[in-house]
Amino acid sequence: MLSFTQGQVDAWLALFWWPYLRIFGLMIVDPFFSSRSIPVRVRVGLSILLVLLVAPNLQPLPHIPVVSPQGILIALKELLIGASLGFTVRLIFTGMEMAGHLSGLQMGLGFATFYDPQHATSTPVVAQLLSLFMLLVFLAFDGHLVVLRALLESYAQLPIGPAPPGAGGLKLMADFGAFVFRSGVMLSLPVLAALLVTNLAIGVMTRAAPQLNVFAIGFPLTLAIGAGALYLSLPYLVPYINGFLGEITRHFLKLLRAFGG
Known part of the structure; x- marks a missing residue:
């Protein structure tokens, strides 16, 4: 008859439970793996x-029991690390969505929103378009595999242990939030520049000919030029998205070092 000691059971549980929490933490935050189109059972x-x-x-x-105060702290730490890695990838996608918000607002499509089941809220149509474009290019460059590989390599960079996570990791995540605004403005610059010139031209036209109806001329013109600038700028966004993959890997390494103290 087989018999197991409490220490053996705790060791077997720890071997799978703690690594599982780090992986599952990324799965519930990462913008691709946390998609509502992927069932929870699949994740x-x-x-x-x-x-x-x-x-x-x-x-x-x-050698720490899983069901113990110290074991629970280790579990929370692993969940925090996985969620932090997934949150980093989400910030990359949020930067592209912000570029869509800025472009749509300047094009006059800020009011054109529809329900987005992914975020469970109303999203501007231009932001949703760029978000889907970002997701397709991300998958084309095997970004999901890059994220999984970085996650699995994180066990070597930051082994599972009872040491508390360094506060520098949370600060680094907050600092990386500036990437959203920087990338959003940078990616929307072609559309913003084209619309700035368009608005200046419309201003000169209405100044020279006050009888022109600026609302009847300006909105279709800005919409057409903004859509054309967005269409022409899409191929040039691909290298930037490819560079974002390297940014994810570098930030993963910095984040793990910060959490490890």
């Missing part, structure tokens, strides 16, 4: 599969 199953693959290669885990 849970993928997390379990990744744990089964990565568990034999992990460094020796601390």
Whole structure:
């Protein structure tokens, strides 16, 4: 008859439970894996599969019971690390969505919104268009595989242990939030520049000929030029999105070092 000690049961649970929390933390925050089009059962199953693959290669885990105050703190730490890595990827997508917000606002389409099931809220149509474009290019460059590889390599960079996470990781996440505004403005600059010239031209026209109806001429003109500038700028956004993948990897490494103190 087989018999197991409490220490053996705790070791087996820790071998799969703590790594699972880091992976699942990324799955519930990452903009691709957390998509509502992917069922929860698929995400849970993928997390379990990744744990089964990565568990034999992990460094020796601390001999701490899973159901103990210290074990619960380790579980919360692993969940925080995984969610932080997923939040980094989400910030990259949010930068593209902000570019769509700025472009749509200047084109006069700020009122053109529809329900987005992904975010469970109303989203401007231009922001949704650029978000889908970002997702397609992200998948074309195997961005989801890059994120998974960086996640699995994080166990070597920051092993599972009882040490509390460094406060520098949270500060680094807050500082990286500035990337949203920087990338949003940078990606929307072609459309903003074209519309700025258009608005100046309309201002000169109405000044020279006051009888012109600026509302009847200006809105169709800004809409057409803004849509044309957006269409022409889409191919030039692809290299920037490819560079964002390198930005994700570099920020992952900085974040793990900051959490590790």
